[in-house]
Amino acid sequence: MAFFHSEYFIMSNLLITGSTGFLGGAVLARAISDSSIRSILLLVRADSPAEGVTRVRNNLAKFGCHEHLLNKINENNILLGDLAYSDDFLDDARLSTITHVINSAAVASFGDNALIWKVNVEGTLKFVKRMAEVSGLVRFVHVGTAMSCVPEAGTLVTESMERKPEEEHLVQYTWSKSTIEQLMIEHCPQLPLVIARPSIVVGHSEEGCRPSSSIFWVFRMALMLGKFMCSMEDKIDVIPVDYCAEALLLLTKSTELSEKVYHISAGDAGSTPFIEIDAAMAAALNQKPIRSTYQQVDYSELVKNRKDFKTIYGPCNERLMLRAMRLYGEFSMLNVRFSNKKLLDLGMLPPPRFVDYISRCVETTRDFTIPELMKVDFK
Numbered sequence: 001m002a003f004f005h006s007e008y009f010i011m012s013n014l015l016i017t018g019s020t021g022f023l024g025g026a027v028l029a030r031a032i033s034d035s036s037i038r039s040i041l042l043l044v045r046a047d048s049p050a051e052g053v054t055r056v057r058n059n060l061a062k063f064g065c066h067e068h069l070l071n072k073i074n075e076n077n078i079l080l081g082d083l084a085y086s087d088d089f090l091d092d093a094r095l096s097t098i099t100h101v102i103n104s105a106a107v108a109s110f111g112d113n114a115l116i117w118k119v120n121v122e123g124t125l126k127f128v129k130r131m132a133e134v135s136g137l138v139r140f141v142h143v144g145t146a147m148s149c150v151p152e153a154g155t156l157v158t159e160s161m162e163r164k165p166e167e168e169h170l171v172q173y174t175w176s177k178s179t180i181e182q183l184m185i186e187h188c189p190q191l192p193l194v195i196a197r198p199s200i201v202v203g204h205s206e207e208g209c210r211p212s213s214s215i216f217w218v219f220r221m222a223l224m225l226g227k228f229m230c231s232m233e234d235k236i237d238v239i240p241v242d243y244c245a246e247a248l249l250l251l252t253k254s255t256e257l258s259e260k261v262y263h264i265s266a267g268d269a270g271s272t273p274f275i276e277i278d279a280a281m282a283a284a285l286n287q288k289p290i291r292s293t294y295q296q297v298d299y300s301e302l303v304k305n306r307k308d309f310k311t312i313y314g315p316c317n318e319r320l321m322l323r324a325m326r327l328y329g330e331f332s333m334l335n336v337r338f339s340n341k342k343l344l345d346l347g348m349l350p351p352p353r354f355v356d357y358i359s360r361c362v363e364t365t366r367d368f369t370i371p372e373l374m375k376v377d378f379k
Helices: 022-031 049-061 083-088 093-097 115-132 172-187 216-225 241-253 274-285 299-304 306-313 318-332 354-365 370-377
Strands: 011-017 037-044 078-080 100-103 139-143 193-198 261-264
Touching (some): 022 049, 022 241, 049 078, 115 172, 216 318, 216 354, 274 354, 299 318, 306 318, 318 370
Parallel strands (some): 011 100, 100 139
């Protein structure tokens, strides 16, 4: 599925970080069939190039890539390395030949992961400084998150570099992404930097949750419980990962960009109210919507239901479930939409709405419990 009007410009040597992950994998799945890209280098954590190839191919298969595309990835495409230990790969001579970078690697955990700061800030900054020295570098697209701005509830948010203090961030992940944006600009003013801030990335428009169940389980969890902290009329700004990947490639290819920061989002028109999500989820599960019985409650009410969690969700860690409910409940109450006008002005088409592909997400998660699905976001 094409999400922008045409192929834009030739990229010589593209470096992608995070290609064994959700978003980076989607970027690579699109890039390997793009005739405008001459060569691709992939930063991969592995003990050998052969192991790196296996990891990349296994991830690409989740995105529906055919075997002839998988076979395009070989050991020449692999740069062994880990942003947690950037010094180990920064002297590789191939980095000096790179013309374009899509930096999607990050520890995208909403848990208390000790690697968040080491990877997302310290290791990334070392990598950025190295790439800023490359004389032929044309574009460095860094993937942040729209939530790093700590938006005000009920607003349509436009792009800004205004930074909120750490105590206003709900999780360390968004604080780390906000911090690295500022550090890149301060330490590497010569870097041809573009910051892409995706909104909430859920599923794939064709493959559903086969590539990753990230975030999707939250909707199932709330609807199974029949109560949550948001209103059914609140909206949420959701995009599929393949749309986000296409937008990143568009930002990488465009020769002239007038802005430093771009949202990749559903925008005001494409954001979806929870009542529509309920109806679409119910239709996919062949059940009745819960809108007539749904209760908007505060967190204390959810705590009272903890003894019912194992009955509703199966074997689970009640404390972790409550933590997830509190965290995602606060996000769901924001009713925030992120303006996508700047991206659409570049020729990007509006994204599919979440309800347009939610049935694929349901089908690909049908055989998994909520505790199984949520592991990806609390690693």
